[in-house]
Amino acid sequence: MKCADDNALAGSNGNPLAESGSAGVLRIDTDLAIVSLDETAGRLLGEAPEPLLGKRIGDVIDLANLGNLMRGGISFSNQVIKAKTGSIVCDYVPIVDGDRIVGGTLSLIRMLPDDLTNSTDELGEILRSTNSFLNFDHDGIIVVDRKGVVVLVNQSFAKLFDTTPQAMIGKHIRQAYTTTSQPSRMPMVMETGKPEIGVAHYLNGKQVYASIFPLIKEGRVIGCVGKILFSDIREITLIANRLQAAEPQKQQRHTTGAEIHFKYDINSIVGQSRKIVELKETLQRVALKTSNILLRGESGTGKELFAHAIHSASNRRYAPFVSMNCAAIPEHLLESELFGYVEGAFTGAKKGGQLGRFEQAHTGTIFLDEIGDMPLYMQAKMLRLLQERELTPLGSTVSRSVDVRVVAATNSNLEQQVKEGKFREDLYYRLNVVTFAIPPLRERREDIPLLISSFISKFNTEFGLDVQGLDDDAWDIISRYDWPGNIRELRNVIESAFNVVVGPLIRREHLPDQLCRLFPREGIESARVAASGAEEFIRASLGQKDISQIIDDFEKLLIHEAIELSHGNKVHAAHLLGISRQGLYKKLHKHAGDDGCPS
Known part of the structure; x- marks a missing residue:
């Protein structure tokens, strides 16, 4: 196994960074130890290549949070790291052998100028927090230091000028890009310390709307961030039309403090696993439609985050987003919360009545969490609303039309609840038009x-x-x-x-x-030893036993190690093996009497 890893690390693995003639390239293994580097990389790091071999990359350069990404096999680009020679722009790509990550390639693209390096030191924590949104797909973002030199820029912004982030970093804002009818306003914002919100700019002959925010640390302006809000005038027109259409309703409707904005978008969904990437791709397609959506997943998987992302990616993103947990509202208040009530509907009703959550979400999205806990009588009213697109407030006989998209969520088995008569089958089909199964x-x-x-x-x-x-x-x-x-x-x-x-x-x-x-400390060390012993076991077995016997023997070895690590506690041992306690006992019975497998 080690040989395969070494071979994978020795080759370029089809990585274009390895072919770059302008960048210094070094490779690391899964322990973040340097296994190879070229002369350019050594020169950028200020040392000859040979003494660096075997050292951990974190001992050579200051990775900050990037070390976590490298350890997890997560690629990144256009990030600034610090070496003893100064600040360096770098990219990272993991090296994969089959379905295993066996290391990675770090490409040291360019050294930042001294004045920019000092600026990067000064921006410090602010720039690290800025990094979290630099890779947003739809927002063009640029960061400059107090001298107007570009420190960071993302791909979306660079695309406006048909260039790359690497080509812009290190240049003054005037040289990094041109404006056709006015100079950049970023120096003015740094001078005044006051942000500019939603101002029209002409970038590369194209009108865009952008906001500029000063970066302030300890009372001093040390740079600023520019963010493109809209790069298509049609988006502004769409918003204006929506606001104009909503104005009459605004005069008639009053809110009750419900949430009417989204907190997150699709970029807030963190993950590069296959399942998450597929879900995000599907989300972007489905969000633009109008069908109801059912989010399914265990507690804590981020169902509300997905609901916000669906709303933010939809054509309703400028309309209200209203959320409600059906399990958190007492049953006797649920109808008035969802559908509202009129004045005099019950003792204690507010003068003038109150809008329900559905009317608060009119033209937007409503997120109903824990939909499986909704009582049956409310399910009937929900079904009518979804079918007729109208509701009747509590205490009223007059129906009101509503235009709202429903995103529901549950961690319950709705199919089983339908069989048990706890959830209406017709409502289930109304909600379950599009389903997102969010993985644990x-x-x-x-x-x-x-x-x-x-x-x-x-x-x-x-x-x-x-x-x-x-x-x-x-x-x-x-x-x-x-x-x-x-x-x-x-x-x-x-x-x-x-x-x-x-x-x-x-x-x-x-x-x-x-x-x-x-996970006792001694157990963790034993697990490391066991992992190396497993390789020896497999090598010794190949050619001596058939595959079924090898698998059988290896299963016994795993059971033995799990029970050893758990000090005989079979509940913990089953947890380590990822099986139920009953499953462990079945396997113990299967191997009873065999050497090396405890009973």
Whole structure:
């Protein structure tokens, strides 16, 4: 196995970065140790190549949060890293052998000028937080330092000028791009310290609408960010028409504090696993239609995040987004919450009545979480609303038309509830037009490093820290845990660690006790030894036994190791093996009396 990894690392793996004549290229293994580098890379890093071989990449350059992405096999581009020679723009692509990640290629593209390096040092944490949205597909974004030199820019912005981010970084804003009728207003924003919101600009002969925000640290302006809001005048026209059409309704309708905007878009869905990529691609297509959508997934998988993303990618994105958890509202209040009520409908009713959530979401999207907990009598009213597109407020006899898209979510087995008479079959079919099955975190483990990197970036800003990642012991625990609470639980664990962490790395002692107890320190070390022993076992068995006997013997080895790691606790052993306790006992019975398999 080691030989295969070495061969994969030795070749370019079809990686175009390896063929680049202008970039320094180095390769790392899965432990982030340098296994090869060229003269250009050594020159950029300020050392001869030979002494760097075998060193961990994090000991040579300051990776910050990028180390988490490299460890997880996540590619990135146009990122700034720090070496002893200065700041370097780099790209990273993982190396794959079959279905395994065996290392990666880091391309050192160019050294930033000294003045820009000093500026990058000064921007520091602000630029690291800016990195989180630089790769948004639809938003053109550019960041300059206090001298007007381009520090960071994303692909969408560069496309406006038929160039690349690499070609723009390091140039003054006047040389990086041209405006046909006016100079850039970014220097003016830095001078005044006041943002400009939604101002028309002419970039490369094209009218766009953009906002410019100053970057302020300790009371000083140290740079600014420009963000393209609209690059097509038709989008502005569409918004104006929607606002004009909604104005009469605005005079008649009054809100009750319900949420009428979306918090997230499709770029907020973090992950590069096959399942998540496919879901995001489907989401973009489905969002533009009008059909109702049913989101299915375990608690904590991010169903509300998907609902926001659907709304933000739809033609209703400038209309209200209203959410409600059906399980959180008392049954006797559910009808008035959803459909509203008129004055005098019941004792304590507000003067003038109140709009329900459906009317608050008129022309927009309503998200109904835990739809499986809706009582049957309300399901009948929901069905009528979906069929007739009208509702009758509580205490009224007059129907009102509503135009709303329904996105429902559940972690229940609706099919079983239909069989048991707890959920209406006709409503089930009305809601289940398009279904998104959101996978649990244990089925998309390759996304964990990217999620953790996102959380670390967020909490660094909130807590005012500079945490760079996790040490090996903490990573072992995180990677082996099954995460029954999914992304919500992972986020809480990282936030908990931020409350006690000291230094740049989250360590084992910073993780919750109940998590650490599942994976004793000596058990983790035994697992590492067992992994190397497994290779020897397979090599020794090949040619001596048939494949069924090898698999059978290996199963016994796994069971033995799991029980050893769990100190005889069969519940924990079954958890480590990813099977039920009953399944473990069946396998123990199967191998009873065999050497090496405890009973």
